[in-house]
Amino acid sequence: MSETTRNPVMIVTGGSKGIGAAISRAAGAAGYRVALTYKHDAEGAEAVGRDIERAGGKALVVKADVAVEADIVALFQAVDSAFGAPDVLVNNAGGVGRLGRVEAIEAAMLAELLAINVTGTFLCCREAVRRMSTRSGGRGGVIVNLSSLAATLGGAGEWVHYAATKGAIDSLTIGLAREVGAEGIRVVAVAPGLIETGLHAAAGAPDRLSRLGPGVPLGRAGKASEVAAAVMWLASPAAAYITAAIVPVGGGR
Template sequence: MTSHVDDRPVTIVTGGGRGIGRAIAERLAADGHDLLLTWRERLDEAEAVAEHCRAAGARVELLQLDLADLDRVADVVPEAVRRFGRVTGLVNNAGITGRIGPFLEGSIEESELVFRINVLAPMALCRAAIAHMATDLGGAGGSIVNISSGAATHGAPNTYIPYAASKAALNIMTTGLAKEFGPVGVRVNTVSPGTTRTEIHAAAGRPNAPDERAGNIPMRRPGEPHEIAGAVAYLLSDDASYTSGADILIAGGK
């Protein structure tokens, strides 16, 4: 007999300890998901998210992970399967922008790190997740959501062109995966936030960026993490059972 626990979706969320990742984790816990959350630093914040999600009834496991370590990244899905028995969903949320500034002031070394974390790590995670989920390989199907950016469509001139390019690469990977693996039960979609109030801007050297950009956004404000989380929850739900290869832009009309 299948237990109630066995019926619950099991979702991996990278960068689940703060910002958009935290909002996604808390929303999914409220929607009945069990979770494996990766974090890189600030364990206390990750543990606070885990406790909040457990209070909502979720089983939650934490896994420290540096996405630049691709060998370690490849072990995440097998580790989640070991802990939970299966994986039904993956949210590639964690990423970096690199320093905000003109293109010529950046370095190839920093751009290489941006692509390693924003493209190659999600690629490795998708490969492992699809190998587990695909029905032709013995899986039960599943859903992947890649967190991209509105910058992928406008290029982010004078701001972070390498970041925009990495997110454009993530978008086209989503398109290809959705087409290749739709026939074997794996849906792959993208959510593209516009300017959102998170710490990623401070890490890039411009903590006030969300409010500075508000005047150029039709809704005249930055987004909030929970507004991104709702779209992710939809794409992982049965309501999106016929949705694959989509990109939901959440950018206040921009």
């Protein structure tokens, strides 16, 4: 298959559930060869992989903890072997920690959250740039980071710790975009607001969607598929002149 007709390659970290699963399925339906990662949920990841294959795409399911540098390096090496260099990296894997005020935060939990949300995303970007950059002989590409509206809202009373990690992602997105823009790489972020996923229950607030949803200007929580649609557009040629941008998907919140 020639370079002009080859199916593009997308890596989606944390692709076994929620927003990551929706992005992976959307990519498969669009004809991507998708490498998706999971940390614990092998069954969920394999189910997403099967959906991708049924939709006509190709799937590679990789167990990887983005808080571990060796796992990130091994992920990209596995993609190199199976599909070749990625065209799109979606840094979706992340955590929120427990809900709580800043005065209740413990150093160990904060260190774990920073390792997943910030260091892991940074190192995935590093590996992608090494492969995508025209400066290194690559063909260019797109990096889409998952930020959050919490980065600008602040998360007061709930998760300032999580919001701070996503503020770091916003800075990474803008800085990296300006660093590698002339090397054929666009770097953008999507900032979801209140989205229907298991994240809220995992953080200890299973009623958060029903409690906050009516206060969103559009009157409801969003769907993972709506975030996926924004990611897919940003990764496409339709967004070819967009970089260093953080796109809110939050219903006006």
